[in-house]
Amino acid sequence: MTEEQTLAYVKATAAALNLPLDDARAQRVASHLVRTAAMAQLLDDIVMAADDELAEIYSPMPFQRIQDGRRKL
Numbered sequence: 547m548t549e550e551q552t553l554a555y556v557k558a559t560a561a562a563l564n565l566p567l568d569d570a571r572a573q574r575v576a577s578h579l580v581r582t583a584a585m586a587q588l589l590d591d592i593v594m595a596a597d598d599e600l601a602e603i604y605s606p607m608p609f610q611r612i613q614d615g616r617r618k619l
Contacts, residue, residue, distance in 0.1 A: 547583070552576045 547555065553576040560567040567575070 547580075549576065549580055552580050552583075555579075 553572060556572050556576045556579065557567065559565075560572065
């Protein structure tokens with residue numbers, strides 16, 4: 547999206563959500579959105595293999611049930 551399109555998006559979204567947004571504030575929001583999209587694109591452009599991801603898959607412990615004062619899984 548161009549900066550003009552982003553500004554139009556911000557104004558339309560603010561109007562749809564009934565948010566009071568003057569022109570100066572809408573311009574600042576649009577500038578931040580453009581910058582955030584550029585940073586996200588830099589990350590998206592990195593080519594990674596499946597084994598490059600070092601983080602493990604999050605798996606929470608199961609809830610423990612208490613029976614007769616003892617904890618059981």
